[in-house]
Amino acid sequence: MSSTQKTARWMITPNLGLDGLQDEVDVPVPQLTGRQCLVRINAVSLNYRDIAMATGRYPLPTSKSFVPGLHAVHKDHQDGIITPEIRQSTLGSQRYGVLQKLAVFEETGLVALPKNLSYIEGACLSCAAVTAWNCLFGLESRALRSGELVLTQGTGGVSLFAIQFALAVGAVVIATTSSRDKELRLEALGVQHVINYKSNPD
Ligand SMILES: NC(=O)c1ccc[n+]([C@@H]2O[C@H](COP(=O)([O-])OP(=O)(O)OC[C@H]3O[C@@H](n4cnc5c(N)ncnc54)[C@H](OP(=O)(O)O)[C@@H]3O)[C@@H](O)[C@H]2O)c1
Structure with a gap:
């Protein structure tokens, strides 16, 4: 994979509610740094906080616009093992939410999905x-x-x-x-x- 690879994501502008949702395609993915991991998102669940952030009711400050979504499971490594090859691969994106095809997380922020759970079940946990x-x-x-x-x-x-x-x-x-x-x-x-x-x- 090369550093010029593109991804697609949803972006939201706070306080506009769901009207503030916009899809973006062909977003360049930046280089991974340190112990960041590239994750291909396979399932996403919604939390009340997602609505609160979209409608401007979240008590903590949010950035001007952001990728929404708190919960997801990734597709390619269901056993949770991120190989050095994946870690060193050059795909990535800003540290945003999970409503995107590819996302970057710190290695310590990832856990294994138990094998008895589907992606959708895992995304709700x-x-x-x-x-x-x-x-x-x-x-x-x-x-x-x-x-x-x-x-x-x-x-x-x-x-x-x-x-x-x-x-x-x-x-x-x-x-x-x-x-x-x-x-x-x-x-x-x-x-x-x-x-x-x-x-x-x-
Ligand atoms: N979900 C999360 O990820 C999360 C994360 C951090 C913090 N929290 C906080 O944790 C709390 C619970 O969250 P949740 O997601 O489990 O909420 P929820 O799914 O909306 O459930 C709230 C439950 O509280 C009961 N309830 C509603 N009105 C009540 C009343 N007047 N008196 C007593 N019980 C009442 C209802 O159950 P019954 O019909 O059985 O009474 C209702 O199903 C909230 O304060 C939330 O902000 C949630």
Whole structure:
């Protein structure tokens, strides 16, 4: 591959909502530096933060225009091994989001996709699951242990990951939710204590 290779990507201008989305083709990809890796994007999932950034509601500053997208899995190395040949290849792009065909990441920012997950499943894991993981195990000295109590609120993505991680280490989970259907789903997951905050507001 040569340094003159081109890629395609979506760019967004903040505060214009989805009208600010524009596709760009034939974008030159710059030289990789240091321990950066070139990644060919195969699947992308959307997160609330993507919408917030597009509509100007994200609390942290964003650049004038940027490539949106937080989560993706790459195609060519499903086992996550980036070979020196790939690292030294000359494709790359600015450090942007993942709505593009090729993206550059620091080597330390990449993890292996488990072989039992599809690209689409893998693309949905990164933000909500890592957020839940960090809450429970991010501080090694205070990592959740068997027998400890965990309270989760609602059945959004973060809570559902947290519940499954907590149960996997043998913790006791108290989960709140809003409907009978969801209560049953939580019980089926193995949650020991389910509270419906609508029928039991106190
Ligand atoms: N998703 C991410 O990647 C991510 C990353 C970092 C931080 N966060 C933050 O983590 C929190 C959860 O995110 P999420 O993506 O899991 O959200 P989500 O998918 O939108 O789920 C939120 C859940 O909270 C429950 N809920 C809604 N209104 C409620 C109320 N008034 N009282 C109590 N529970 C209520 C609902 O579950 P029930 O119907 O079962 O009650 C709802 O499904 C948010 O504050 C988000 O900003 C998310």
